[in-house]
Amino acid sequence: MLSLPLFAHSGGRSALTCEYRCGNACAHEAPNTSDNEYFGDVAKGVLSRRGAFKAGAVMAAAAGGFAALSGTAAAAVPALAASPGRPVPGTDFEPVAPNTQDALVVAKGHQQNVVIRWGDPVVGGAPKFDPAKQTAAAQAKQFGYNNDFVGLIENGRDRWLMVVNHEYTTEVQMFPAGTYDANNPTEEQVKIAWAAHGLSVVQVEKRRGGGLEAVSSRYNRRITLDTEFEVRGPAAGSKYLKTSADASGKRVRGTQNNCSGGVTPWGTVLSGEENFHQYFANSDKVTDPTTQARLKRYAIGTGTSTRKWERFDKRWDVAQEPNEPNRFGWVVEIDPNDPDSTPVKHTALGRFKHEAANVKIARDGRVVVYSGDDERFDYIYKFVSKGKYKPGTSSLARRHNSALLDEGTLYVAKFKGDSPAAEIDGTGKLPADGEFDGTGEWIALASGDKSFVDGFTAEEVYVFTRLAADKAGATKMDRPEDIEPNPVNGRIYAALTNNTDRGAAGKAGVDEVNPRNGNKNGHVLEWEEDHGDAASTKFSWRLLLVCGDPATADTYFGGFPKDQVSPISCPDNVAFDPYGNLWISTDGNTLGSNDGLFSVPVEGPERGHVKQFLTVPYGAETCGPVVTGDFVVVAVQHPGENGTPTAPTSHWPDGGNSLARPAVASVWRG
Template sequence: MSVEPRRFLPLLTSHRTGRSAVTCEYRCGNACAHPAPNQSDNEYFGDVVKNVVSRRGALKASAVLTASAAGFAALSGTATAAPPPHAGKPGRPGKPGKPVPGTDFDAVAPNTADAVVIPDGYEQNVVIRWGDAVLPGAPKFDFHRQTASAQAKQFGYNNDFVGLIPQDPLNWRNLLVVNHEYTTETDMFPADQYDPENPTEEQVRIAIAAHGLSVVQAVRDPRGGLRVVPSRYNRRITGETEFEVRGPAAGSDYLKTSADPTGRKVLGTQNNCAGGVTPWGTVLSGEENFNQYFANASSVTDPVVAKRLSRYGLSGGATTRKWERYDDRWDVAKEPNEVNRFGWVVEIDPNDPHSKPVKHTALGRFKHEAANIKITKDGRVAVYSGDDERFDYIYKFVSKGRYKKGKSAHARRHNMALLDEGTLYVARFEGNSPAEEIDGTGTLPSDGEFDGTGKWIPLASGNESYVDGFTAEEVYIFTRLAADTVGATKMDRPEDIEPNPVNGRIYAALTNNSDRGAAGKPGADEVNPRNGNRNGHILEWEEKRGDAAATTFEWRLLLVCGDPATADTYFGGFPKDQVSPISCPDNVAFDRHGNLWISTDGNALGANDGLFSVPVDGPNRGQVKQFLTVPVGAETCGPVVTDDLVLVAVQHPGEGAGAAEPESHWPDGGKANPRPAIVSVWRKGRFHSGRIGIR
């Protein structure tokens, strides 16, 4: 079917992205309004391309291009000469074919409705929302009478990652694991009760309890969707839950505080963004914009410490939330090492509600968007993670030990320990096109694709550092600075990164970077091909021989997002008059057919954020179709896509106008204040027999 690509609406805000200014303030400390923390002068990709011939010689440069072309022939499953252009190999679709299984639905048009809008023939329900009971004894949610003790037993605020772990072969009983990324106190408390300049201690404790994760048992409802039930598995992990620090940096002097002189015990997890379900049934969750919770970085006089704080985005005096007034650990002038105890990948075992969650230092410390796993050919574990900041990097960790199949308690303990030792890498990308063809406009180079090769640069392994001037523990704790030193490629906000279980390739969402090409900032390169990149893009790569342990890879851009009617967008070669507009990709997931599903954050095209499907192979590669939209002011998070169910987290609906006159009243309607919530969607009248995206 043909999808109208230009049904856009006036922008909802004058802020520099599609988010409200309040969202930017509370979610990431208004990061885009501050200089990017990466001020390093390491050689970036554009310089690599310009100098490749002079450094290696023309013959070697030609060999690089030839090897890359051969690699992409391998991606298509072709061992002989590459097929003619537009013959249907990845990146060059042939004539569009019939709808790909999993994507056969009527696309939802861009809109600004205060609702979750889904395709015709589908139904939805709210599974759980902020304030709903998780633990026994949780009181009924009362917006006007909140307490910290109640919130510690209730579903937290601003849900992000959603993990669904089946507990039986038919998937009737499941563990639903959800991150609670951040709090927006001006929206979550009544306006006549909350003074942003003078929050009460109880309000601070409520906010701390609203962070972290929730684990609930969710069962299939015969009427459709999921519903939460009381269960011994139900659990709240908050900003005050005790975590165990593991891996090579555990016990480091940089992690010791007055409250924890061992450097091995941390209270809480903050700003948990995306995540992933491991093959052994646990959940990995990334601590992202933790910097905004720590006050008084401007008072630090030690130049080494000040540089480390600045590289992680810490600046200024008092924080927005003012937590430092009630607990010294949020004041870097008083507890300079507390900030080093955040910015990790954390792991929880939802199967054991009494287990202690873990912070894994071997995976490095930065603004982790997520962490997702692929098993190497020799049975080890590779973990991919993006650092969600303008001009920051993409990382990979490969374990030393080997994965043990099974989800027994013994297997889980063994496999969790795999993340304690291995090699941490950062990515460097090179392109195939002449430098003059990458001019920042998003115009495709003469070979018809943005593509190239890449290398994983080792940073540390166990107690050995590969970075001059850094000990191993410094690499793990100050990973950004170590990656600067080795010349990693500066990216446009790398967010969720996941392996495709069908074709084996890896996909990364690069959300946007309006500073690309600005005065004094890195300009466009082939892997980040647009200056002033407001709409983001999707990166795809395959490791050498398809092995996640490889240290080289071949890459291409699947999508360059935005208005399909403009010249600076690209949809995998698919006809642009037959795709949905998409802006600011954030989280990604896959269905069993191998289709990529993309949720968006900060739509810069003027409509609500949404969830989109896109085939990644065959003649329909690049055919973006919008499956749903979320309410006014909300971001689409999650997602989870099963054969017969789609789950999304609706984050920060109506955020920005304040609690007195909210822009959204979803999900309760009427004059109710908005509440972040999880939504399930299924085929109408055919629950547990109808299939998502199949007529």
């Protein structure tokens, strides 16, 4: 068993989760050491916050583009006004109390089932799961480890293709006690981990009485670290992507650390490669100073890696293959309806630690993709295509619309507050106008082969996007994670999980969009593109939630009475139900309870009324969420990861003395 230091971790994560999920990112110096400017002063000529949002909402509704937004929920329906004391439709449930049970605890009056768990068969010929006899060949046919994003694509009446990301592996938890030596893993154990990464495509059907079940299908598919990907877009063939195994720079083996994602309007899935940095070794042995600086900005591993993969394939050894890390950190696209298709890495969307990628169609038909870089003090991005979207999900429409992601303009966000700097004091106290709010602009980084950043070629902007955004003066954020457009009101919502380094000595201080020092509980950002047009380069914003214990002075719940909300900490993924209510899953709750899934209306007198719908088992993280009018789907990641094989803290979902297994569950009223 690997001995892990007991230092303070981001949020409420265990040391084990920090080590294997993100390479102890929170224990190391944040890689963004740029000194780009901040804006805390009053912006002159800014629209009032209420006027800006009201005008944007009217224009967005007039544009009528919301039906083009695909997602995991049912077709959007008009938002319904709430009456005081009456729950908004979609949030009519009794909140679940905070707890630390080793169970999936759901709102009263609801039932649950496990749809699929780690090791369950996905493709034909998959053997029955046996952790004591596991092989790489078996794992490549079975459901992967640590499920994160879940997307559903309709495939008939009460039938969907479910796409699930497998973010990372925790080898010390995957093998029976005493069979895995973290300092000397076997080659087979390493190859099992390669096969446990990637994505799964599984057909699911609605069961009689509610809930989903996985079924055998010709569409079922596993994508792993051995699956070939096509590199497309302006950086395809770049000298920075070429390796000894791929002289073309256009073919990459595998995808890893796929965190969240999104279902496109044309019926494919975009998935973000996030914490890829931790898998590589020996970046400190690279002698070229320019290459070394680029590796450092992406926090590529020095010395020996945690998993020791470099012992079995030189591509994980940066000293031997300095370009291999550049082949990860992209948005990837898969086509679940074509199980023989080659997945794609889209370079036009930039390279960083993508939490997700979600699509909105602009008023003129161009495709807009939003993505956050999940790192302390990193940035929010969007891409606007050059070409226009063609409605439909046929194979022809899928090919056309996928190609739109290969040419367009990549932007990074710059935020400005509308309150005097003196009113943003780092305590979380609201400014005099009663909200954290302001305006912002999208700064163009590159378009096609043209760079807008001094000293960077377009090729360098796409491959080393973080450094280009530093130079452009983007706003440093508190770990921007999932970002999604609301299909009902047209606004964009982003989860900013936490940043305990905010305001620390030598680190960036507070600004109105990141208003708390030592921000351990995170916040939720809402913005409206000018005129409701996703292609606009201007926007107005406000914070919907400043998370934490409602009893403390540094929290805010959209103006809703704080004594009536559920405590919420460390927002991670966001989703929407058919009514346009926001649903938030958490990762790393600091308030002494298991992580969970929460609903929150974004309009009317119930705006900001946070209610906890479920909690996940002990040591687990809430991921994935899909919220429809009939059921909720949630991915339970790393249950019991705060224990050890010899002293387990979870036996979910099978109970008894069984090995804890990440799994996808469905919940329905009944």
